[in-house]
Amino acid sequence: MATFLLEVGTEELPASFVSEALRQWEARIAPDLKENFLEPAAIQLYGTPRRLALLVEGLPDRQPDRQEEVKGPPAQAAFKDGKPTKAAEGFARSRGVEVSALEVRQTDKGDFVFVNQAIHGRPTAEILTELVPQWIFGLEGKRFMRWGDGDLRFPRPIRWLVTLLDDAVLPLTLENGSEICTSDRISAGHRVLHPAEISLTHAQEYVDTLRNAFVEVDSALRKQRIQEQTEAAARSAQGVAVISPDLLNEVTNLVEWPTAVVGRFDPEFLELPPEVAMMEMESHQRYFPVRPAADANTLLPCFVTISNGDPAKADLIAEGNGRVIRARLSDGKFFFDADRSQPLEAFVDKLETVTFEERLGSVRAKVRRIGAIAAHVADQLQLAQSDQEAVQRAALLCKADLVTQMVGEFPELQGVMGQKYALHAGEPEAVANAIFEHYLPRGAEDDLPQSLIGQIVGIADRIDTLVSIFSLGMLPTGSSDPFALRRAANAILNVTWAANLPLNLHQLLKTVVQDFVADPAIQIADAATLENQLSDFFLARVRSLLQDDRQIDYDLVNAVLGDNDPDYAERALIDLLDVRDRAQFLQSIRQDGTLDQVYETVNRASRLAAQGSLDTQSLDAATVIDPQAFQQPSEAAFFEALQDLLPQTQAAQAQRDYRKLITGLAAAAPVVSRFFDGPDSVLVMAEEATVRRNRLNLLSLLRNHARVLADFGAIVKG
Template sequence: MNTCLLEMGLEEVPAQMIQPAAEQLRQCALQFCKNHQLGEVQVRSFSTPRRLALVLENLPDQQPNRTKELKGPPLVIAQTPEGEWTKAAEGFARKHGIDLDAAEIRKIGGKAYLFVSRNVAGQSTGSLLKDNAPNWLQQLSFPKNMRWGSYRTRLIRPVRWLVFLWNGTVLPLSVENVQSSRETRGHRFLCETPVALNHAKEYEAALEQAHVVADPDKRKQRILDQIRELEGVQGFRVETEVELLDEVTNLVEWPTALVGEFDERFLELPPEALVTSMAVHQRYFPVYDARQSNLLLNRFVTVRNGDERSLTTVQQGNERVLRARLSDAQFFFNEDRKHAPEYFLAKGGQAVFFQGRGSQQDRGFRIQQLTERIAEQLDFSPEQRQQASRIAELCKFDLQTQMVYEFPELQGVMGGHYARLLEEPEVVCRGIREHYLPGYAGDALPQNLQTVPVALADRLDQLAVAFSLGMIPSGSADPFALRRAAQGVMQLLLGLQLELCSQDLVAAAVEVLTKQQNPDLETVKLHQQLAGFLLQRQRWQLREQGLAHDVVEAVLKGEQTQPLWQLRMAQYLESVQSQPSFKLQVEAVLRAVNLSQKNPLPPEFAVNPERFAHKAEHALHVVVAALPDHITSPESFMETLAQLEVPITRFFTEILVMDENPETRHNRLGLCQWISAWSLQHLDLRELVFPGE
């Protein structure tokens, strides 16, 4: 069996782009092996900041021989009525080098076609790789592809070298002016000369000798091992957050972990400010007391891209950089503490939220008004309403602080700290921080109930403002994260089991915005667009929970707009959908619904019991007249549905609804319309698909 190596050397690629690119390359190779029937080929991916590489092992000498079926012209064109081959058939045979005597006649869609089979010899794997590998590199997609110099190739960074080996033989490959060879590159500073590879199998070991750990998983494990060793020696605990560890792994080729320190006075800063300065801005790992898990120490772990030489110098350099950043943070923190929240709220009056929709201060007023309305819908006590209103009033004040201006990641976090220093109630301090939750699908939800109306109001106002300005997401473009905001609304309503109607929330958001900013807004259109957008997110949310498409459509196309009710109804529908009795109940109701839809009456039409001539009409009217206007649970809806089955079936069995007498006909259709309106008020049973249909 054979081994192939493909390596593309580049200038340093941004860390977050390396693994997606490496996976793209691996998928190209896997698809290539599948398409060409090369068997169980092992495809290994390697990547560092300066290279993307593949090693394909267990490659056969050539792909297997195969039979290829060729579809020719229709038989009416390929043969004359006398059975002679036409020029069309002869041209087909000549083009593919086959004998028409071996042709077969097959029918496709009732039409006869000419078919022939041709034996195709397998190509050598090396030649297939030579022809296909250039496409793999050309198909690489980065978030920011660029052109370099006068070349047409678009990549994230310039290509510096190429290695393309079939066992020990160099295969030809070029990217602009760079030609493939057997020479790779080691560490930029620890191995200054090119590394010649005699065989593709040598790749990983040869780079190890050249101070490059090419396998990202092994590189990550080496970093973890070094950190654990430092923990054992130093007696502290290092927080190795997954995303940071992955980023650091893709920043180095030869990792060496070391410990640094900073002045203890900086521990007066909020822990989040310290962690952000270290982890987000400097890619350092925060260090905690081993006995008190949440107690930050004035130390950090960083990973250099090099060996253990001059570690003291490297340590001092990193300490100097962090000291400058923490000094700035401490200055901003102290300056912010000189002012009350009202000072920053007033500053928000000079900060535009959206052009044409007021300032951040205006937005704060809207959030507060909307919060009070939602709190009322949630039946908050007077104390809870007051707390929710205070959270809403202060939830955005920290956006104008110097600390958040320098560290945007700390919005909400710093507001909570500043409020706590000013002795605001703890529920308010936590609410300022938690109203940003959830930040993404699957994120935590606010713990305090008083925070919930603020979190909803924040997102609803953002959506209403954006939609009023025509900033509606289209395709994959969503620069203002409106889908995430709408998704957050649904996560709050469903995750916290809030019995709130999305239509009511939208109406409140539109009304508050209109009154403050523009009484001339097209409120009806805005309401429809925003409600439809939330409905799409609700559809996505229900499908994500594994609910069937037909069930989701049934509940969403009803007139009920409470997401929690829709979720519970959808779950209940799935549990009873396979029951024969439920299918009979639905079919009975649908007879009335379908007949009503085909023969509509004015909405105000009233059934007149005095015109009933049959007992079946009276029996159905008794049940229909008792239909509850408000269904509190899916179970009660199903109970009512079951009560309708027998009288509806009897009604259609014993009576001709479409009577010749218009008054009689309309009266009977009125019963059907009554049933239809009640049914559609809750869900659209027409969308349901039963097993076997």
Template sequence: MSTNNLLVELFVEELPPKALKKLGEAFASTLAEALIGADLAAADARVTAYATPRRLAAHITNVLSVAPERAVSTRLMPVSVGLDAAGQATPALRKKLASLGLEAADVSQLRRAHDGKVEALFHDSRAPGATLADGLQKALDTAIAALPIPKVMAYQLHAHCAQPGWTTVHFVRPAHGLVALHGRDVVPVSALGLTAGRTTHGHRFEAAADPLDIADADAYAATLKEQGAVIASYEERCQEIVRQIRSKANALKCRLEVEPAHLTDGAQEAALLENPLVQEVTALVEWPNVLPGQFEETFLEVPQECLILTMKANQKYFPLLDDAGRLTNRFLIVANIRPDDERAVIEGNERVVRPRLADAKFFFDQDRKKTLESRIPELDKVVYHNKLGTQGERSLRVAALAKAIAGQLGGALAQPAERAASLAKADLLTGMVGEFPELQGIMGRYYALHDGLAPEIADAIEDHYKPRFAGDELPRGQVGTIVALADKLETLVGLFGIGQMPTGDKDPFALRRHALGVIRMLIEKDLPLEVSSIIEMAREVHNDEAIQRAAHKAAAGGDAFTQRKPFDPATSQQVLDFIYERLAGVLREQGYSAQEVDAVLSRRPQHLAGVAARLAAVRAFSALPEAAALAAANKRVSNILKKAGPSVTDDANVDPALLRESAEQALAAALAEARPKADAAFEQGDYTASLQALAALRAPVDAFFADVMVNADDPALKANRLALLAALHAAMNRVADLSRLQSA
């Protein structure tokens, strides 16, 4: 058997660019895994994936022409069935051996072994290894079937293909060529109606020759690059594009809009390589050539977000910024050809982008002819959800909720928060947002400033969508924060109220993202808001008959009105639980243990900004020598109080006259001394000191459980001891439920 490197290529029509990278990786990895499974390649074989708009290929090192022989063990039947009393083969065994083409003369060649249930007979043999032609055929079929194809096409094969006549083939794009080389030798395999050869095609216009003969597997990439004007490696092509756009930007004394300015050089390089636009352009070209273009400066009067989105989304251009971060009238084109005279390519792209920018300018000019205020009534004609009314009704709810939240933070914020919330959705009706939905909020800010509204209101209109994704920035001001909270809480309560909560990995309304946004704002903005309270406010707003009636009258133009079924308090509880679940996940990702998180969140802290301090206090408490004993004692106290029932409350009075045993007197005295210290520290937000003040209770608590019978025969003594334990429980669990730390 011989060992050589293997090259397999599928030559196809243009593949979907957003799926190209995954298709290339999946094709190569599945092919290699199948060959490794057939013992035709070693587990440490190097696999190189190639992917261009017109090909998927894989290069695999040290592939065998024939796999080594392999041991085969065939279970025949139990010994008791296969052998008679004399140890000779029974008719059943002879029949079984005959079916396998084996002789039954010498049963001594059979192996006896226990199969997990009984002693059985096994036949051991050596099977020849698979040939590369057979193994690669199966691997190729598997790799093609396993491709993550976004949408399959059906097309017909002509009579000159491997399969005669008209045959329907299903694949991501029509395939026109198959290469399979083991070293210099063609491997006789077929796929998609094609028979493997050594011929492929290079660039449509730039190739020095067509077709291209690949001399051997190792010559593939070099032949395509030198003779075919194709960079076959996706990663190499991506790096070449990044190198060229950076070089051109530096030559023009500009910086790339897609390059994060706040990152270090190494991080910038990595971020740029992973940029969605860079990735998409890499999947669109085989022979990248970056060229500079420009447009008329008059278009810079349009908000730069519009121009940037137009160039990137529609034309796949790279906008360029000046040192201050302002958009310039220069951009970069990634062409797929390298002509002697590049001017024609540049001018052609400049002609193409001009109408796009003109459209953006037209929308911007037209939109400013109407104020945001004048667009509000039109929201009553836009359905938000068939069970939650129109966008107009939703705006009324968000405005009312924003006003209520602002009232808790400061009366002066109520008017601007309500105003911003009422205008926040108006830009959905503008031409610019209709063309580019990604600009919702952003355009609202520009139009609000044009209408003469205060900057804090304009900023809030843009910021009420923030944070849009993990790691996104938060609203920049108090008004924006209030409106963003109101918008997300209105969405959460509304959709939970109609039963549209997330299930498994399905979250069509992005409610997990909304919940995380609420959590981040409450914590990172250090807002003194009780999470239960603001959720309940949102429920009340949804149940407000006046809002529903006003929205109905505006939308229907009549007074006939039927109030929707109100959301009950269970809706608020569901949303609250959902937020705590999301918070628990965030905290675990930050490195806190499940026990620490459970101990803190089981107390349902209302001010989420203080959760981090509680966790730090719990961690510091856990390091104390008294922690384990107190956690165990606290769990015992919890169980006793649970059995005692709801009649025993944390504020039950302890009668000193009924403290008969010295151990319960000592515990009461120690608690009377430690509790004021712990409570004072708790009120000051010093949760660490609050928990550490309780460490002094370890000895009296241990003595109490050793010497005192809680369930005394005297009902008065029993009730007094339960009251003492309830007071102890209340003192120990203000910061966190310490019993949850017992297994930490």
């Protein structure tokens, strides 16, 4: 069995491309080999800033010989009067066989000609020669470039190519205009620590040979070494390293032989908010900040940088990096001091110069709308006057830091700096915290806002974005969601559920759309259509979050949202807490077996009730049932069971205690079964209209009681 090595040597690649390229190769190479009847024992992928490599172990010398069945033309076209036609002869010739080797077989589409052909396996080297260029130039990514005078495109110029099958060079040439890159066994070591060329004698020696030349090609080992060195370096400075996973991944692909170096800066820069200093270090310089071991909210005046240079010159490297970060922090301190020279409110009117969306006006206009929407939410939640004032103040200031110098330099700090500047200006802590929290959650890993003021302003901000963008007809389609509207809707729902806010989203959307209609600066063609689009969008997000995040079975989600049932859809948006609770309750009673006790009875009743004319809201049997029309004791028993069930259903409606409702349905189940199948069972669809209507009404009432919880017709029996 053979080992194949491919190394594509380049000038320094973007860090993001290295990991992305290896992911693409991981998805492609094994299937390509399998398609060519080559299944290796293992495939290893390696990458550094200057190379992408793969090592394929356990390759056979050639493909196995095999029999291949090939389908040809229809028999009717291949043979006429028992003799082969030109179609048969051409097919045989194309497969390299005699006409006598053709067979006629019956298929579901008629008789066709087939041939069983012996295929001799091709040499592995020949196949690899065809696949390697596809693997290299099949990679996709951003900002590919041309170099020299050729047409080849890659993120950086390709400078060498190693293709070894065991100890033999697999001949391969990449032509790029006048530049020709021919495969060889010559690789390159570390630029500084081993500038001489490396001659690889065997594919299996690749990793060790490069390691001896101060290149760690294994990304996982390089990442582990960086983390361990960074933590040790921070300990040497009596601190703890702040290691962002994203930064760790990036730095891993910026170096080939990592060395952790501790650098320092002037303590005066610790007067900056830690978020600013960390952003300067991480975003601009790719440094790891260091904090005191006992305090996660402050920093030490030092950092850890990962050098790709000579470890013997660590002190010189540390000094140079220290000079750079001091300049960056000086800029940050200038921005910070300049921004704080005036109160945060002074920046609000400057938002007129920032466009939210060309047809929707400025961010200042958006802030006005956020304030109005936040007022609607506060009214729904019946906030005290003092809290309503805090909501309005937070809404006014929530975007003000967008036009500060610090956020202009670091957009990621929006909200963070708003909170800092608000506190500096003497704003109430609740207002300052809400400015920060209204952006939460920013991503999947973020916490949700904890303060009611922050929750309300965040909901208002996202509602405005959704209504605004939908009003322009820019609805998300497929994977395209440039305004992150799905994430905005998810945040509204998650915040509402986490904080148990009694939010009537149905009414809120209707009110906000009407406000938009009344705004002369915004043109809305059809308010009703806009409301329906927003409602459908939110219902889709409710469905997704219940199924994906809360692990509710799909049919139970259908049951609480209804199957194209506007009553259930509207009810879900009117009471978001209730739709969540009903879904979770259904899941719990499915798991404990209670659902099985009522499912068959309710479902059977619901199917027959569809043939009746009773509405879906009536619950009181006394108002719609005529006991004089009973012909069997089972009907009277059914009637009594419904009367017993009524107070339990009413309690479920009033208190959302659906356990009482399901207990009542379970108690009624034997009575309903007797109605259907007992010794005094009845024929529901009786010939006499009054009797038939009475029996259908009994079933309809049972269905209506069950509908208070869910549409049982949407539930699939387990």
